[in-house]
Amino acid sequence: xxxxxxxxxxxxxxxxxxxxxxxxxxxxxxxxxxxxxxxxxxxxxxxxxxxxxxxxxxxxxxxxxxxxxxxxxxxxxxxxxxxxxxxxxxxxxxxxxxxxxxxxxxxxxxxxxxxxxxxxxxxxxxxxxxxxxxxxxxxxxxxxxxxxxxxxxxxxxxxxxxxxxxxxxxxxxxxxxxxxxxxxxxxxxxxxxxxxxxxxxxxxxxxxxxxxxxxxxxxxxxxxxxxxxxxxxxxxxxxxxxxxxxxxxxxxxxxxxxxxxxxxxxxxxxxxxxxxxxxxxxxxxxxxxxxxxxx
Amino acid sequence: xxxxxxxxxxxxxxxxxxxxxxxxxxxxxxxxxxxxxxxxxxxxxxxxxxxxxxxxxxxxxxxxxxxxxxxxxxxxxxxxxxxxxxxxxxxxxxxxxxxxxxxxxxxxxxxxxxxxxxxxxxxxxxxxxxxxxxxxxxxxxxxxxxxxxxxxxxxxxxxxxxxxxxxxxxxxxxxxxxxxxxxxxxxxxxxxxxxxxxxxxxxxxxxxxxxxxxxxxxxxxxxxxxxxxxxxxxxxxxxxxxxxxxxxxxxxxxxxxxxxxxxxxx
Numbered sequence: 001x002x003x004x005x006x007x008x009x010x011x012x013x014x015x016x017x018x019x020x021x022x023x024x025x026x027x028x029x030x031x032x033x034x035x036x037x038x039x040x041x042x043x044x045x046x047x048x049x050x051x052x053x054x055x056x057x058x059x060x061x062x063x064x065x066x067x068x069x070x071x072x073x074x075x076x077x078x079x080x081x082x083x084x085x086x087x088x089x090x091x092x093x094x095x096x097x098x099x100x101x102x103x104x105x106x107x108x109x110x111x112x113x114x115x116x117x118x119x120x121x122x123x124x125x126x127x128x129x130x131x132x133x134x135x136x137x138x139x140x141x142x143x144x145x146x147x148x149x150x151x152x153x154x155x156x157x158x159x160x161x162x163x164x165x166x167x168x169x170x171x172x173x174x175x176x177x178x179x180x181x182x183x184x185x186x187x188x189x190x191x192x193x194x195x196x197x198x199x200x201x202x203x204x205x206x207x208x209x210x211x212x213x214x215x216x217x218x219x220x221x222x223x224x225x226x227x228x229x230x231x232x233x234x235x236x237x238x239x240x241x242x243x244x245x246x247x248x249x250x251x252x253x254x255x256x257x258x259x260x261x262x263x264x265x266x267x268x269x270x271x272x273x274x275x276x277x278x279x280x281x282x283x284x285x286x287x288x289x290x291x292x293x294x295x
Numbered sequence: 296x297x298x299x300x301x302x303x304x305x306x307x308x309x310x311x312x313x314x315x316x317x318x319x320x321x322x323x324x325x326x327x328x329x330x331x332x333x334x335x336x337x338x339x340x341x342x343x344x345x346x347x348x349x350x351x352x353x354x355x356x357x358x359x360x361x362x363x364x365x366x367x368x369x370x371x372x373x374x375x376x377x378x379x380x381x382x383x384x385x386x387x388x389x390x391x392x393x394x395x396x397x398x399x400x401x402x403x404x405x406x407x408x409x410x411x412x413x414x415x416x417x418x419x420x421x422x423x424x425x426x427x428x429x430x431x432x433x434x435x436x437x438x439x440x441x442x443x444x445x446x447x448x449x450x451x452x453x454x455x456x457x458x459x460x461x462x463x464x465x466x467x468x469x470x471x472x473x474x475x476x477x478x479x480x481x482x483x484x485x486x487x488x489x490x491x492x493x494x495x496x497x498x499x500x501x502x503x504x505x506x507x508x509x510x511x512x513x514x515x516x517x518x519x520x521x522x523x524x525x526x527x528x529x530x531x532x533x534x535x536x537x538x539x540x541x542x543x544x545x546x547x548x549x550x551x552x553x554x555x556x557x558x559x560x561x
Contacts, residue, residue, distance in 0.1 A: 003443065004441060007441075018426055203424060208408075209422070210411070210436035210440065210487070211408045211411035211412035211487065212408060212439035214408070
């Protein structure tokens with residue numbers, strides 16, 4: 001068994017270097033495809049993160065009736081917090097609401113209109129943050145049920161629905177594109193390796209004729225495919241690492257949000273690129289050699 | 296287990312008595328002792344390819360241990376198909392191909408490789424690996440079948456001495472003459488100690504003088520006890536040697552005679 005493994009590894013190493021041109025071509029293809037895959041995966045992750053962020057901004061605002069006491073509000077807050085769709089509630093008092101208004105006017109460079117007010121016309125309100133935008137309806141219903149305290153629930157239904165629709169379309173489209181790219185990458189890599197194996201069809205034929213078992217024919221090629229995959233994945237990770245600084249800046253710049261940098265993605269990327277590289281290398285060799293073994 | 300060890304050997308193959316084979320065997324001049332053990336027995340073999348082409352039809356052939364057999368016939372007569380059946384590259388549509396007591400049609404796929412090691416094959420185009428030396432090409436046959444390293448060296452040295460290539464052991468095939476390349480291929484075929492050497496047009500690419508060298512080598516190997524089956528178009532060689540000749544035409548054996556010549560005498 002050990003003899004067999006050593007034999008296979010040795011032959012894989014020899015095979016890689018004896019057909020250096022084909023091996024390098026296969027590795028280069030592998031690197032390009034893995035970069036493509038990694039690039040789209042990063043875009044998809046960034047997109048998903050920014051969509052999550054947008055979704056988290058969706059909230060339900062309930063204006064409360066005037067002069068509602070804290071004791072009346074507290075049980076409502078507790079009931080709402082018990083709902084799994086709700087991630088947080090902010091109570092904005094009448095004074096705070098007025099203060100916010102003043103701040104906003106100041107930011108916009110407008111005159112402070114509150115000076116002309118005798119009384120504070122604004123309501124206290126509850127701002128309910130949602131785990132997901134599509135939980136909007138339920139939270140609205142729950143708030144409306146609190147008739148004695150809640151004056152009205154602000155009508156942002158349309159906005160919430162739009163956000164949900166856009167989010168779903170974008171993340172579905174992103175996933176579909178990623179899967180399509182993964183399939184294309186699979187196809188191209190398998191075919192490149194197949195070419196490399198075809199170049200050695202005679203060697204495989206001789207092995208068969210002298211009575212080599214299928215395992216002795218297959219495994220050197222499979223190890224060789226794994227080597228191409230590993231080398232390709234290593235080069236790809238190196239390239240991504242070198243490009244991570246500008247890439248990180250681009251991502252923060254492009255998606256406007258989120259501290260999405262190479263560091264936080266590195267582990268997932270390593271698994272994706274390494275797994276795809278080695279996996280595709282092995283799969284490609286296995287399928288290619290199989291053509292010769294099935295007789 | 297010797298396959299033909301009883302007076303009624305063919306009962307094990309098929310309930311129907313194989314009359315033609317027995318007649319042929321009885322008509323032969325060889326001693327009964329050498330007939331007792333057959334390396335190869337084809338019984339009622341028919342091969343039809345998926346496209347409907349009938350390549351072999353009702354072929355009966357027994358090759359006893361130590362025999363030297365020429366397989367002759369025009370192109371397309373079924374010689375290549377016959378050889379493919381022997382190395383189990385193809386499987387017979389009907390009938391049985393029994394090599395050294397094993398029915399190839401009933402052989403599980405995982406045992407095919409082991410059975411192929413009982414056969415040494417030599418081709419017209421040598422099929423040597425261009426990047427390996429003579430020694431490595433021969434050793435390759437043992438390496439890829441999992442033979443331990445310490446047994447490879449003496450075995451390779453021995454067969455290279457037998458075919459007279461000890462001096463050229465380090466050279467690449469491209470540095471060798473055609474005859475030397477074919478001798479390398481023969482050494483590779485021999486290194487497993489096969490029961491049967493199948494030579495498919497081994498002199499097809501060689502000039503007459505070198506062809507005779509190769510034939511002499513095959514005869515010497517035959518003298519050492521290895522059975523040889525040689526497919527050839529070389530009429531001079533066949534006629535001169537007066538060995539057993541099996542002639543195929545349109546997938547049938549039309550002639551099987553000991554001391555035969557290349558062309559049929561009408």
